[in-house]
Amino acid sequence: NWTMENFIDTEIKRIRTLVGPTAEVIGAVSGGVDSTVAAKLMTEAIGDRFHAIMVDNGVLRLNEAENVKKNLIAGLKINLTVVDASDEFLDKLKGVTDPEKKRKIIGNTFIHVFEREAEKIKPKDGTDIEFLLQGTLYPDVIESISFKGPSQTIKTHHNVGGLLDNMKLKLIEPLRELFKDEVRHLGELLGIPHDLVWRHPFPGPGIAIRVLGEVTREQVQIARKADYIYIEEIRKAGLYNQISQAFACLLPVKSVGVMGDQRTYDQVIALRAIETTDFMTADWFPFPHEFLKKVAARIVNEVDGVARVTYDITSKPPATVEWE
Numbered sequence: 361n362w363t364m365e366n367f368i369d370t371e372i373k374r375i376r377t378l379v380g381p382t383a384e385v386i387g388a389v390s391g392g393v394d395s396t397v398a399a400k401l402m403t404e405a406i407g408d409r410f411h412a413i414m415v416d417n418g419v420l421r422l423n424e425a426e427n428v429k430k431n432l433i434a435g436l437k438i439n440l441t442v443v444d445a446s447d448e449f450l451d452k453l454k455g456v457t458d459p460e461k462k463r464k465i466i467g468n469t470f471i472h473v474f475e476r477e478a479e480k481i482k483p484k485d486g487t488d489i490e491f492l493l494q495g496t497l498y499p500d501v502i503e504s505i506s507f508k509g510p511s512q513t514i515k516t517h518h519n520v521g522g523l524l525d526n527m528k529l530k531l532i533e534p535l536r537e538l539f540k541d542e543v544r545h546l547g548e549l550l551g552i553p554h555d556l557v558w559r560h561p562f563p564g565p566g567i568a569i570r571v572l573g574e575v576t577r578e579q580v581q582i583a584r585k586a587d588y589i590y591i592e593e594i595r596k597a598g599l600y601n602q603i604s605q606a607f608a609c610l611l612p613v614k615s616v617g618v619m620g621d622q623r624t625y626d627q628v629i630a631l632r633a634i635e636t637t638d639f640m641t642a643d644w645f646p647f648p649h650e651f652l653k654k655v656a657a658r659i660v661n662e663v664d665g666v667a668r669v670t671y672d673i674t675s676k677p678p679a680t681v682e683w684e
């Protein structure tokens with residue numbers, strides 16, 4: 361009979377047979393549920409012959425790289441290398457304002473950095489790494505077969521497109537028969553912390569598509585701090601699990617405000633929170649007014665460069681979840 365416990369045993373055996381006694385495996389982790397669960401399963405199967413790589417692209421959430429290090433290396437004993445490539449990504453993003461161009465640059469730079477790092481962890485005996493782990497889920501498999509819409513772009517960032525061809529790697533996808541809720545259940549059984557297992561999704565291009573207009577280090581930092589406060593308050597209010605996804609966007613607009621007896625002229629933060637089952641349609645989340653009031657006050661008071669906070673009350677459709 362099919363149980364998740366049986367699935368773990370069977371899958372570990374299958375991985376060991378497939379990889380054999382000596383070969384090495386690489387895989388990218390993002391800090392999200394799918395890649396962490398896949399990485400933990402692989403570590404259970406072959407230990408340090410699995411090499412996880414996390415690319416810090418400079419547009420991750422506040423303290424994200426440090427948190428992933430703490431959770432995955434210290435907590436889950438995953439053989440992880442975190443590569444700080446923020447300068448490289450931010451250099452390439454200079455002067456770019458078009459959302460699709462941002463996505464392309466981030467996707468291509470990611471592949472480039474990942475391949476370079478993979479070269480560095482070539483096994484000492486001179487053999488090549490043979491396998492690439494991917495946290496592909498069943499819905500991704502279906503989508504890549506049947507769907508040819510705009511989310512083709514999304515696909516290429518979820519997965520490490522191109523790598524297979526260039527490095528001649530064989531693919532391992534242990535989650536390809538599972539739905540998201542099953543991956544979460546699997547994550548809990550593998551001892552992955554609850555907060556990580558139940559985390560909202562985060563797009564591959566990260567805060568670059570939440571800083572509208574040009575992405576600079578300073579703009580990213582403002583968006584990050586606002587987002588951090590917003591999510592912290594959502595958690596404190598006990599609303600995190602009722603919301604499917606929430607984040608802050610930084611708008612390239614200046615607005616007049618007043619702080620003490622000073623006139624200010626700073627940017628605008630837009631808060632987004634949605635409820636959805638499939639992300640194809642979504643409703644905005646009806647926060648209590650007191651909650652919005654508190655978050656707005658905290659963001660304007662605590663984040664330099666922000667004069668005003670707005671709440672996005674547009675459903676999908678016609679709006680998308682992300683602003684770019």
Ligand code: XMP
Nearest residue numbers: 463514517518561563564565639680681682
């Ligand atoms: P939209 O904005 O298309 O978002 O309504 C639907 C879901 O997809 C995520 N999203 C992305 N994920 N790369 C990703 O990995 C992307 O380029 C991308 N664009 C949107 C978005 O966060 C939401 O969960």
